[in-house]
Amino acid sequence: MTDPRLDTLLHACPGLRLKTDPADLEHYGRDWTRRWAPAPLAIALPGSVEEVQAVVRWANQNTVAVVPSGGRTGLSGGAVAANGELVLSLERLNKALDFNAVDRTLTVQAGMPLEAVHNAAREHGLQYPVDFAARGSCSIGGNIATNAGGIRVIRYGNTREWVAGLKVVAGNGELLEFNKGLIKNSSGYDFRQLMIGSEGTLGIVVEATLKLVDPPPATNVMLLALPSFEVLMQVFSAFRERMQLEAFEFFTDRAVHHVSAHGAQYPFAETYPYYVVTEYAAADEAGEAAALAAFEHCMEQGWVLDGVISASEAQAQQLWRLREGITEALARYRPYKNDVSVRISAMPAFLAEAQALIGGAYPHFDVVWFGHIGDGNLHINVLKPEDTSDAEFLGQCEHVTKLLAQVLHRFHGSISAEHGIGLVKKPYLSSTRDAAEIALMRGVKQAFDPLGLMNPGKVFDL
Numbered sequence: 300m301t302d303p304r305l306d307t308l309l310h311a312c313p314g315l316r317l318k319t320d321p322a323d324l325e326h327y328g329r330d331w332t333r334r335w336a337p338a339p340l341a342i343a344l345p346g347s348v349e350e351v352q353a354v355v356r357w358a359n360q361n362t363v364a365v366v367p368s369g370g371r372t373g374l375s376g377g378a379v380a381a382n383g384e385l386v387l388s389l390e391r392l393n394k395a396l397d398f399n400a401v402d403r404t405l406t407v408q409a410g411m412p413l414e415a416v417h418n419a420a421r422e423h424g425l426q427y428p429v430d431f432a433a434r435g436s437c438s439i440g441g442n443i444a445t446n447a448g449g450i451r452v453i454r455y456g457n458t459r460e461w462v463a464g465l466k467v468v469a470g471n472g473e474l475l476e477f478n479k480g481l482i483k484n485s486s487g488y489d490f491r492q493l494m495i496g497s498e499g500t501l502g503i504v505v506e507a508t509l510k511l512v513d514p515p516p517a518t519n520v521m522l523l524a525l526p527s528f529e530v531l532m533q534v535f536s537a538f539r540e541r542m543q544l545e546a547f548e549f550f551t552d553r554a555v556h557h558v559s560a561h562g563a564q565y566p567f568a569e570t571y572p573y574y575v576v577t578e579y580a581a582a583d584e585a586g587e588a589a590a591l592a593a594f595e596h597c598m599e600q601g602w603v604l605d606g607v608i609s610a611s612e613a614q615a616q617q618l619w620r621l622r623e624g625i626t627e628a629l630a631r632y633r634p635y636k637n638d639v640s641v642r643i644s645a646m647p648a649f650l651a652e653a654q655a656l657i658g659g660a661y662p663h664f665d666v667v668w669f670g671h672i673g674d675g676n677l678h679i680n681v682l683k684p685e686d687t688s689d690a691e692f693l694g695q696c697e698h699v700t701k702l703l704a705q706v707l708h709r710f711h712g713s714i715s716a717e718h719g720i721g722l723v724k725k726p727y728l729s730s731t732r733d734a735a736e737i738a739l740m741r742g743v744k745q746a747f748d749p750l751g752l753m754n755p756g757k758v759f760d761l
């Protein structure tokens with residue numbers, strides 16, 4: 300143990316598990332962005348809520364910044380510790396604590412992986428419906444801190460909809476309990492909702508009571524090939540009118556190129572410029588008939604060029620892999636990621652402007668478009684060419700993002716639909732939130748975290 304402050308930490312919290320090996324500092328000090336060099340003071344791995352409180356109180360006494368850390372699958376630099384912060388990992392607080400069959404709620408510790416939450420819900424004959432490809436490694440606490448979205452938002456909404464109660468250790472070490480599982484509670488400010496999406500800047504989520512719902516209906520998965528971007532929203536409307544959609548996701552030929560190189564199986568003989576993977580309720584013949592009717596209508600209009608429907612669970616998974624495998628397939632290029640949203644009704648006009656801007660701005664870069672188009676959420680990933688330096692690449696991407704942020708501002712859209720602001724989007728927060736709102740955010744932070752020690756420098760600067 301090199302830093303003498305860590306002796307005082309162990310004195311304040313005897314038995315606390317601490318990691319200080321260089322490999323651990325590197326592992327826990329960064330997230331999926333891999334843009335900042337990790338440099339934390341140490342990694343604290345509390346095994347109880349009391350230990351979390353003791354660590355935060357110690358941080359207050361010693362003015363040490365704390366970075367709450369879940370699975371570090373974040374894509375905005377929210378869990379990065381690059382300035383001597385103490386990383387507080389929730390990974391040991393990873394258990395289900397209680398299931399209430401009458402309330403249909405599951406109470407879990409914040410470090411529980413999303414997939415373990417899914418499994419626990421399923422064991423009780425119910426589902427926790429927020430879902431996305433990082434399910435195996437992200438934590439429910441991280442999902443809450445980023446208000447994670449994913450592939451089922453179109454049907455079930457974001458994480459925000461599924462939190463019935465929270466226990467939080469605030470910036471001063473006090474344990475707070477919000478909403479306590481109530482469905483109806485009109486008793487003043489809803490601090491539970493304020494914590495959701497706060498990216499660790501107000502305190503540390505230690506427990507969550509999650510709402511569960513009936514298991515999903517029997518579904519089928521369809522892959523569609525489209526001729527152009529312009530028809531995307533028409534296909535969406537045609538499908539949404541006729542079917543109960545569980546997911547509606549789009550991606551481009553460049554995405555298919557990268558996922559195929561990464562092992563995904565491509566089912567068509569030809570390649571096409573755009574694709575949609577959609578999952579829909581198909582419990583009976585009516586569901587299947589509606590899907591076929593939507594497909595045929597789109598073919599007649601020339602909006603869809605080809606299609607395939609899954610004939611088995613294995614084939615459904617193969618089709619999903621073409622979409623869900625994109626992030627991993629692109630990771631080796633350390634892509635610059637935009638994660639933007641506009642209202643669905645504004646999407647056609649926004650798509651046209653965004654495409655013109657991006658197409659002109661990056662003539663020589665590989666740009667991969669995909670996302671949750673049914674929620675008005677686009678992911679634009681720019682891949683760094685090997686012969687371009689990090690600094691030059693980043694400079695160019697930041698320049699284009701500034702222009703994109705101006706377009707978003709005009710469309711009243713968001714610079715971060717679901718990944719959070721973290722460090723990556725901080726320079727663009729004002730394109731989505733006006734100055735009065737950001738001033739209020741600072742006031743809220745001051746109330747929860749008087750010394751400004753909870754994930755400082757993330758979302759906005761003080």
Ligand code: FAD
Pocket residue numbers: 330331366367368369370371372373374376377378389409410430431432433436437438439440441442443444445446447448449450498499500502503504505626627717718721754757
């Ligand atoms: P971390 O990365 O560890 O942290 C994220 C933020 O939350 C940080 O600011 C951190 O300080 C804070 N935090 C973590 N735990 C706590 C806590 N207990 N209390 C307070 N603050 C905390 N995101 C989507 O929304 N939709 C997607 O479809 C999606 N797909 C993805 C696919 C892949 C392959 C990958 C790698 C990522 C994807 N993500 C997606 C992004 C990421 O998985 C989510 O943001 C996820 O919610 C982060 O969870 P985490 O536990 O990894 O959080």
Ligand code: MLT
Pocket residue numbers: 374432449623625626636638670671678
């Ligand atoms: C996704 O939709 O796949 C995720 O948000 C991850 C990403 O944008 O890379």
Ligand code: ZN
Pocket residue numbers: 449670671678717
């Ligand atoms: Zn996404």
